[in-house]
Amino acid sequence: MQQSNTYIITFSVILTVILGLLLSGTSQVLGPMQKEAIALDNKKQILGALISGDEIAAMSPKEVNAYYESRVSTVVVDINGKEVTEQDGVAVTAETVDVAKNYKKPKEERLFPVYIYHAEGNPDDVANYVLPLYGAGLWNAIWGYIALDTDMNTVGGITLAHAGETPGLGARITDSEVQSRYVGKTIYDESGKLVAVEMQKGEGIDYSNSPHKVDGMSGATITGKGVNNMLYNYxxxxxxxxESKKSSTAVAAL
Structure with a gap:
C-alpha cells in the first residue's frame, strides 16, 4: 500500500530522533568507560618505560592504577622548561594534555607533560623522568615514552607504539627486544651536545659500544627514521x- 508523503516524512523524523537518542544514550554510558580505558592504557605505556611488560601484564587494572598513583607524580612544562599550572584560566595537568593534539601546534605553543617516577616508599627520591614522544612513521602516527635516569642523560627505558605500521616490519617497534636496545644509551655526546639515540639502517650489527646508536629493523628503514626524528625532536x-634538572642535580651534589 502506498503511503502518503506526510506519513513517510513523519516516520523518518521519528526514526531519526529515536536513533539519535539511542546513540546519545550509548555515548553517555560508554564515554566514561572509554576515557578510563584510554587513561589506563597511557599509564601502562608510561610504566612500560620503567618496568617489564610481563610485570605490567600480570597486574589488574586496579593494581596498575594503584602502582601508578603511588610511584608517579607529574608536572607540565613549556618549551622553555618552565612549569605550567594553567592556560587561559584553565587548570593544566599532565593528564589533561593531549600530546597528539599538541603535536599540531607550533612548538612554542605546546604543553609538555613530565612523569616523575619515585623510588618505592620514598616520594622524595626520584628514580627516573619519563617524557612523551610523538611523530610520524611510514603509514601513520607513532608515539611512545622515554625514561631518563636522574643524570638526565642515560636512557632507562622506552616504549614505542604505532597506529598502522607494517606487521613484521615497522610494527616491530612495539617488540620488547627492539625497545630494550635503547636501555643504557646516552642522549648527550662527550662535548655536551644533545644528539639523542639513532636507530641504524639494516639489522644484525652490534652497537653495544656505540652510546648513541641502536641496531635497526630489517625492511623498516622509513619507520626507523620516523622513530629517530620523533626522539630527536622531542x-x-x-x-x-x-638542562634545568641536570643543573639542579649538579648543585645538589656539591
Whole structure:
C-alpha cells in the first residue's frame, strides 16, 4: 500500500530522533568507560618505560592504577622548561594534555607533560623522568615514552607504539627486544651536545659500544627514521627542562 508523503516524512523524523537518542544514550554510558580505558592504557605505556611488560601484564587494572598513583607524580612544562599550572584560566595537568593534539601546534605553543617516577616508599627520591614522544612513521602516527635516569642523560627505558605500521616490519617497534636496545644509551655526546639515540639502517650489527646508536629493523628503514626524528625532536623540545634538572642535580651534589 502506498503511503502518503506526510506519513513517510513523519516516520523518518521519528526514526531519526529515536536513533539519535539511542546513540546519545550509548555515548553517555560508554564515554566514561572509554576515557578510563584510554587513561589506563597511557599509564601502562608510561610504566612500560620503567618496568617489564610481563610485570605490567600480570597486574589488574586496579593494581596498575594503584602502582601508578603511588610511584608517579607529574608536572607540565613549556618549551622553555618552565612549569605550567594553567592556560587561559584553565587548570593544566599532565593528564589533561593531549600530546597528539599538541603535536599540531607550533612548538612554542605546546604543553609538555613530565612523569616523575619515585623510588618505592620514598616520594622524595626520584628514580627516573619519563617524557612523551610523538611523530610520524611510514603509514601513520607513532608515539611512545622515554625514561631518563636522574643524570638526565642515560636512557632507562622506552616504549614505542604505532597506529598502522607494517606487521613484521615497522610494527616491530612495539617488540620488547627492539625497545630494550635503547636501555643504557646516552642522549648527550662527550662535548655536551644533545644528539639523542639513532636507530641504524639494516639489522644484525652490534652497537653495544656505540652510546648513541641502536641496531635497526630489517625492511623498516622509513619507520626507523620516523622513530629517530620523533626522539630527536622531542628531546630537543624538553631540552630546557632536561638542562634545568641536570643543573639542579649538579648543585645538589656539591
Amino acid at each position: 628531546l630537543n623540545y624538553y631540552q630546557a627542562y632536561i
